[in-house]
Amino acid sequence: MTPEELEQIAQSERAAQASIPQGINVCLAAGCISCDSQSVKDALDKETARRNGGGQCKIKGVGCMGLCAEGPLVSTNTGTLYKRVSSADAPALLDALEQRPVERLVCRTDVPFFQRQKKIVLENSGVIDPERIEEYVAADGYRALMRAITEMTPVEVVEQLVKSGLRGRGGAGYPTGLKWSTVFKAVGTQKYVICNADEGDPGAFMDRSVLESDPHRVLEGMLIAAYAVGATHGFIYVRAEYLLAIKRLKIAIRQAEKLELLGADICGTHFSFRIELRVGAGAFVCGEETALIASIEGRQGTPRPRPPYPAQEGLLGQPTLLNNVETFANVPPIIRNGGAWYAGIGTEKSKGTKVFALAGRVQNTGLVEVPMGISLREMVYDIGGGIPDGKRFKALQTGGPSGGCLPAECLDIPVEYESLAHAGSIMGSGGMVVMDESSCMVDVAKYFMDFCMSESCGKCIPCRVGTYQMHRLLDTITKLQATPADLALLEELCDLVKNTSLCGLGQSAPNPVLSTLRYFAGEYTNHIEHNHCVAGVCGKGEPA
Amino acid sequence: MAAESRSVQNDKLLFLNNRMAPLTKPATPSEDRRWKIVDATMRRVGRNPRGLIETLHTVQEAFGYLDQPALRYVAVSLRVPLSRAYGVATFYHFFTLKPAGKHSCVICQGTACYIKGAPQLVDTMKHELGVLPGETTEDGNVSVLSARCLGSCGLAPAVVFDNVVAGKVTPEHLRQQLAKWSPHDS
Numbered sequence: 001m002t003p004e005e006l007e008q009i010a011q012s013e014r015a016a017q018a019s020i021p022q023g024i025n026v027c028l029a030a031g032c033i034s035c036d037s038q039s040v041k042d043a044l045d046k047e048t049a050r051r052n053g054g055g056q057c058k059i060k061g062v063g064c065m066g067l068c069a070e071g072p073l074v075s076t077n078t079g080t081l082y083k084r085v086s087s088a089d090a091p092a093l094l095d096a097l098e099q100r101p102v103e104r105l106v107c108r109t110d111v112p113f114f115q116r117q118k119k120i121v122l123e124n125s126g127v128i129d130p131e132r133i134e135e136y137v138a139a140d141g142y143r144a145l146m147r148a149i150t151e152m153t154p155v156e157v158v159e160q161l162v163k164s165g166l167r168g169r170g171g172a173g174y175p176t177g178l179k180w181s182t183v184f185k186a187v188g189t190q191k192y193v194i195c196n197a198d199e200g201d202p203g204a205f206m207d208r209s210v211l212e213s214d215p216h217r218v219l220e221g222m223l224i225a226a227y228a229v230g231a232t233h234g235f236i237y238v239r240a241e242y243l244l245a246i247k248r249l250k251i252a253i254r255q256a257e258k259l260e261l262l263g264a265d266i267c268g269t270h271f272s273f274r275i276e277l278r279v280g281a282g283a284f285v286c287g288e289e290t291a292l293i294a295s296i297e298g299r300q301g302t303p304r305p306r307p308p309y310p311a312q313e314g315l316l317g318q319p320t321l322l323n324n325v326e327t328f329a330n331v332p333p334i335i336r337n338g339g340a341w342y343a344g345i346g347t348e349k350s351k352g353t354k355v356f357a358l359a360g361r362v363q364n365t366g367l368v369e370v371p372m373g374i375s376l377r378e379m380v381y382d383i384g385g386g387i388p389d390g391k392r393f394k395a396l397q398t399g400g401p402s403g404g405c406l407p408a409e410c411l412d413i414p415v416e417y418e419s420l421a422h423a424g425s426i427m428g429s430g431g432m433v434v435m436d437e438s439s440c441m442v443d444v445a446k447y448f449m450d451f452c453m454s455e456s457c458g459k460c461i462p463c464r465v466g467t468y469q470m471h472r473l474l475d476t477i478t479k480l481q482a483t484p485a486d487l488a489l490l491e492e493l494c495d496l497v498k499n500t501s502l503c504g505l506g507q508s509a510p511n512p513v514l515s516t517l518r519y520f521a522g523e524y525t526n527h528i529e530h531n532h533c534v535a536g537v538c539g540k541g542e543p544a
Numbered sequence: 545m546a547a548e549s550r551s552v553q554n555d556k557l558l559f560l561n562n563r564m565a566p567l568t569k570p571a572t573p574s575e576d577r578r579w580k581i582v583d584a585t586m587r588r589v590g591r592n593p594r595g596l597i598e599t600l601h602t603v604q605e606a607f608g609y610l611d612q613p614a615l616r617y618v619a620v621s622l623r624v625p626l627s628r629a630y631g632v633a634t635f636y637h638f639f640t641l642k643p644a645g646k647h648s649c650v651i652c653q654g655t656a657c658y659i660k661g662a663p664q665l666v667d668t669m670k671h672e673l674g675v676l677p678g679e680t681t682e683d684g685n686v687s688v689l690s691a692r693c694l695g696s697c698g699l700a701p702a703v704v705f706d707n708v709v710a711g712k713v714t715p716e717h718l719r720q721q722l723a724k725w726s727p728h729d730s
Contacts, residue, residue: 034696034709068698203655205695240601240638241691281597281636284692298594299628300635359656359697366698397655433655433697447658451692457635 001260001267003146006137009259013138022057022097023077027126029064029212030205030244031366036087037072043087044074047094057097063213065126066117068366070107075126083107112382113364118345118371120353121329125213125367130248133255136216142261144335148224149269152335157228158184161331163339165351170196170287170324171399171428172504173350173417179321182311183229186319191231193222193273194315194322196292197238197245200284201400202451204431206355207325209367211238211245214329215252219262219275221328224335226273229321234275237292240282249277284401284455288503289314289322291457302459303503324429326355346372350416350427360397360433363388370415377411380434391436395520399428401448401455402508404515405441424515426508440535441520442527446474448512456505463506466497470513477524478538480531487528491517570620573613578606586621593624596632600639609640645680645687647725650704653677654693657701661714665701666690668715672722685727 017023026032026041044059065073070083076097082105085093089105096102109115119125128135136142148157162177183191195218199207211218222234238246253275256262264272278296285291286301293315295301314320330352334342343351350372356379359365363385370379376396380386387393395405404425406413413419417427435444453467473490476482494510494517501507517524526532533539572579585602589595599622603614610633619629633639651657651665666677669688673681677690696702699711705721 031696031698034699034702034711068696071698199695200692202653202658202693203697204693205697208695241694279598279601280638281601282638282692283636295597296594298592298596298598298632300631357695357697359700360659365656365700400655431655433659435659439659444659447655 003150003267006142006146009134010138010140013134017058017138020056020058023060024057024093024097025060025062025075025077025126027063027065027071027073028061029125029209030242031064031068031209032071032073033244035071037074037085039087040072040074040085040090043090044093047090051094057094060129061131062127063125063130064122064209064367066122066366066368067107067113067364069364070366073107073126076101079109081107081109111385112378113366113368113385116374116378116383117369118353119369120333120342120345121210121217121326121355122213122367122369123333124217125209128214130213130215131251133216133252133259136214140336141216141332142220144332145220145223145227145261146267148335149227149267149271154184154228154230157224157335160335160339161228164334164342165339165346165349166327166330166334166342167350167417168324169326169330169354169429171402171426173427176323176327179311179323180225180228182309183231183319183321186312188318190233190316190318191229192315192318192320193226193229193231193234194292194296194320195222195234195236195325195328196287196289196322197236197242197325198280198287198292199239199242199325199429200287200455201402201429201431203357203359203397203433204400204429205357206367206430208239208242208245209357210325210329210355211242212248215245215248216256217329217332218249218325219252219256221323221331222275223261223266223273224331225321225323225328227271229319231321232272232274234273235278235296235315236275237278237280237286237296239280246277246279253277283457284451285457285503285505288505291503292322293320300457302457303505305502326430347414347416349418354415354427354430356430356432358384358432358434361387361391361436361438362434372416373414375412375414376406379415379432380411384434387434387436391438393434394437394439395435395441395444397425397433397435397444397512398431399426399508399511400431401451402426402504402511403428403431404511405435405444405519406515407519410519424511424518426511438535438537440478440533440537441516441523442474442533443478443535443537445513445516446471446478449474449509452505452509456509460500460502460506462497462500463502463509466493466501466506467509469493470497470510474513477527478533480527480533480539482528484528487524570617573617579617581606582618586618589622591622593622593628596622596624596629597636600629600633604639609643611641642680643684645684647685647706648687648689648704649706649721650689650691650694651677652694652696652700652702652704653690654695654697654700656697657693660700662701664715665703665713665718668718669722672719683727686722686725 074082080101166176167173291301291303310320355369449471458464619626680687703713
């Protein structure tokens, strides 16, 4: 495969697309498939075949269009978006291609949910067929890879990443360029690149959507990373629950191998790279880098103390570059448009865009990509469309079990690594769950503690025993049987677990408790002193 | 533990080029043809201890669960101590040591589902069938499981009935579905 051959594929694909005048895209990502979008696509296929043998209109299965709450979603190549489509609507949709859109199904796209977004990672989601490499190539895919390996040195690639200001999208926000240059400089007989697709935070499905909607983008990001750091072998560690993502990744890897974009001597250079898929087995702690590496080595996924960091000693003791799916997905556009372009988006310390999974008590649930620096208020009220059923906003949870709950007073802070951390939460991987007055914050803290307790790997004592004891104390509080001494003990334990645990899971486990204690202390005192739960959630249930 | 460190060294060298020293193949636990699939996976990973998780995935896919003879067979074949095979099988939530029920019902326990009423679904389940997530009814009819997050947060609360995802499930829905599965009706 040479750059010219790639251009050839892109051109013939574009010509083929232009030759069919009409097009309908049906979302076939997991959210819409749960609403039976497959039968909508089948009905459309059948109807077009019946009408004109299928030559006039191309029915295409595409990735996530974002507004998962209104699925199944269907779009046309004239820019109309339809929501809640059923298979019975197929004839009407095809008729409408010649005339005006079907009014009752139209989903307006001039609303803030669509207008406020800026798509870089998701630029192809909902547009291209994720199971065809030609479509990705026609959308400028693998151009960045060609450019990197034929025109740039590894050092120049790393420089562009440094210039872009991209930071790890898995949650911690470590500067990606710095990580790459560490692995580049590290000495080893063999280097590895690992893509962390073990997206475990409840309420987060960004990585799954990216893998389902645009898997080649992640492969291209990994290839560029491998070239930059000098790796020859890569792994994608993906959750076993993500069946569709696994299927599409397998297809993507096979297609890339066939076009010799993966394998030996790529593009006639001396750069070789192979990618293997590793399926996880349901352990949240495997999102931690050293635990993930242990799991790839076929062992129990327990973390180990760092340093040495994986950049120096990772998989099989060799220098290993480990990045999140979304981080890799940002790489091709950065190489294509230059680091300076990317650095122009976002705020001073947080560059670019971030994908969020908006869920919970909010009108528009789904997947959104916004520029860094947008305020949380815009996220909830403009993009999210506010709280349904006339209820009042109570808290915004970011960062999953490692993050915190932010109250209405914090809604004006911008989406940035530092600002969110300062407010007691974290950016996290991108889960954003909105809660209204029907949620009790002590109960929510207990929910997250229950999560951390059962997901603790048990290696270090602060996390194994501390999360259990904190959960017990929270349980007593939610049963309205706690004393002020219990609360003091809880606070002490938070401090201890946070500061003495081995890995990120334990160190961040107290965050939901700490943030609710900081902003919703009144609810704790209400439970303890007045035996009263404002939301009416606690006290009713029997012991867990 | 010189022997072990040597085997780690070997693993390092042989991780990528799957040329492991020849090994007498242990006898399969039964005549079941499904062991051929398991053997194929073990061949693919080069009978390397690093292929343990992948092999266990195959066993569970083929047989539905991991019983003791299966764990023993895999452990011997991949030359890992039985304790490590058992450790891995019990460490990861995805592996189960008990056979599953005829029907399965996975209740999502993600944050969005929790906020929108998953606890009530668990209560309903407990009331209707007397089982909690992770358990199977005594007659082996229904296995109730919980998922950390299905990623169908837009449809919260979500439940997977026999591999079909249902969204915005109410306790009433759940009762109807369980009635359909009831062995007394059919």
